[in-house]
Amino acid sequence: SQTIHQWxxxxxxxxxSPLSLECTVEGTSNPNLYWYRQAAGRGLQLLFYSVGxxxxxxxxxxxxxxxxxxxxxxxxxxxxxxxxxxxxxxxxWSNNGNQPQHFGDGTRLSIL
Amino acid sequence: xxxxxxxxxxxxxxxGENATMNCSYKTSINNLQxxxxxxxxxxxxxxxxxxxxREKHSGRLRVTLDxxxxxxxxxxxxxxxxxxxxxxxxxxxxxxxxxxxxxxxxTVRA
Numbered sequence: 001s002q003t004i005h006q007w008x009x010x011x012x013x014x015x016x017s018p019l020s021l022e023c024t025v026e027g028t029s030n031p032n033l034y035w036y037r038q039a040a041g042r043g044l045q046l047l048f049y050s051v052g053x054x055x056x057x058x059x060x061x062x063x064x065x066x067x068x069x070x071x072x073x074x075x076x077x078x079x080x081x082x083x084x085x086x087x088x089x090x091x092x093w094s095n096n097g098n099q100p101q102h103f104g105d106g107t108r109l110s111i112l
Numbered sequence: 113x114x115x116x117x118x119x120x121x122x123x124x125x126x127x128g129e130n131a132t133m134n135c136s137y138k139t140s141i142n143n144l145q146x147x148x149x150x151x152x153x154x155x156x157x158x159x160x161x162x163x164x165x166r167e168k169h170s171g172r173l174r175v176t177l178d179x180x181x182x183x184x185x186x187x188x189x190x191x192x193x194x195x196x197x198x199x200x201x202x203x204x205x206x207x208x209x210x211x212x213x214x215x216x217x218x219t220v221r222a
Contacts, residue, residue: 034210041214042214042215043214043215044212046211092154097204097209098143098204099160100157100160101157105154106152106154
């Protein structure tokens, strides 16, 4: 069966520090991968998605970047965090764009 | 941008009662999906209904879709405390990316 792992679960970082959040999927190949951010009490905002290794599409201009160095690995990064980067970050995968997405347990990021 | 809009924003019901929440969207869709999110966790997929389908069932869940009104409803029958969660609708269109609403928070009282 397929599983998705996302870590860390919580992270507290100072303003201006770098960020690296990692997401890996097991049990499937060539999945679509997604990074979302969720503000408190709100829905999900799509940040990045990828349909293959090295293929990244950005949905909103921001202080973040994403990379897909391996088929089942998706990384969210920042060189210098801003206060506005605080939030709940979720990684997800799907077999293709028209199928259900499967989510990791998220990373709660707090910027001080 | 968020296309789906859930209504109501919050719902409090007694255990054993039914819970109904609605979702409205603005553009044509390929499919509409419902997800559940327990506090502080990731989303769990519940049901996918295609644009040419009108109703779907899964256990105690019933989803309807009215494309003429651009709306969908999720009914949870005989609710349990474990159904306490936020429920989101999400739509896909030509680009197959999910567009989420802000969600309905359901509280089931024992």
